[in-house]
Amino acid sequence: MPKGVKRNRGGDDDGDDGDRKSKRLKEQPDEETILDQLKPLKATLGKFLTGASTAQYRGGGVKIGGAATPGPLKATHKFEVNRIGRTSGCHTCGKAPNDVWISDHIPPKNLSESAILNYWPKWKKGSYRFFPHCNTCAEDQSKLVKKLNAIAKKKGAFPDLSAKEKKNIHHQDLSLSIKGQKAEASNNQRDEMQDFGDSDGCHTCKKKLASTKFDADHVPPQEFGTAYFQYALSALKIRVPKWQVRPQCKTCSRSQGDDVKQMGVKIRKILTENGLSVYK
Known part of the structure; x- marks a missing residue:
């Protein structure tokens, strides 16, 4: 059993040793039950192990670690990943980075309502538009939203924004x-x-370029190095290949991140509901 997954100790301090031992034995997790609950996740876990790419992807990857945990991601790895990406594209969708635009919410969906109304007084709650966004401006928007939300939380005065900043959270050209x-x-x-x-x-x-860089996507995902993923993989007898990184566009990276996060929630829920304490 991985170090970060432990059996919860049953029983209490009352009664004799025999009673306490009996209570603990009754509360031991049923590993067969856990396995039955994990089995529906096996196919998806298997896909994550080899990456979401199609069999036609020929770009390969950059090795960064063994089967237990991924090694550190270095600048040389990122450079090599982008070199592969320029030739072979995103390992998930096959597109070049300049071909993938972010569907940007305007106003940003994570921006506080008070901030939106400060810069956009006529905004109707729940009214959003999608605009094409490059990755550089998306990152700038994320920083701006974080800054404005911090001000909103403290109920401070919102600053005047530059023309570019205004356009990044409130764009009026609906065409x-x-x-x-x-x-x-x-x-x-x-x-x-x-x-x-x-x-x-x-x-x-x-x-006209959505991005000039790829993300270095861990295959399998980094989360597979956590104790709860390791427990699930071991229980399902899934062999973990050695870690590598491959080029991945921002859109596929975000989508995969959400999928892996949801998978982790399901695994932790199964383990904890069956009497196991889960740590990273």
Whole structure:
């Protein structure tokens, strides 16, 4: 059993040793039950092990560790990943980084309501549009949203924004957008957003390149090095290959991150509900 997964000790301090031992034995987790509950996750776990890429991906990857834990990600690894990506594209969708635009919520879905209304007094709650966004402006927007949310939390005065900052959270040219909701964009909306980006560029900076860099995606995901994933993989007798990193576009990276996070929640829930304490 991995170090970060432990059996909860049953019983209490009352009664004799025999009673305490009996209580602990009764509360031991049923490993067969745990295995039965983990089995429906096996197919998805297997896909994560080899990456979400198709069999046609020929770019390969950069080795960074053994089977137990991934090694540290160095600048040389990132350089090599981007070299592979420029030739072979994203290992998940096959696209070059400049081909993948982010479907940006305007106003940003994580921006506090008070901040939105400060800069956009006529905004109707729940009204959003999707605009094509390059990765550089998306990162700038994320920093700005974090800054404004901190001010909103303290109920401070919101600062004046530069023209670019305003455009990054409140864009009025609706011809560049499609109507959305606070939820994530649908696949059809994402496809439509690629067309907007290719024709008009980023809605904030107008550049025609969505990105010039790939993320270095761990295959299998880094989370597989945690104790609860290791427990699940061992119970299901899934062999973990040696870690490597491959080029992945920002869109696929975000989507995969959400999927892995949800998988981790399911595994931890199964283990804890069956009497195991889970640590990273």
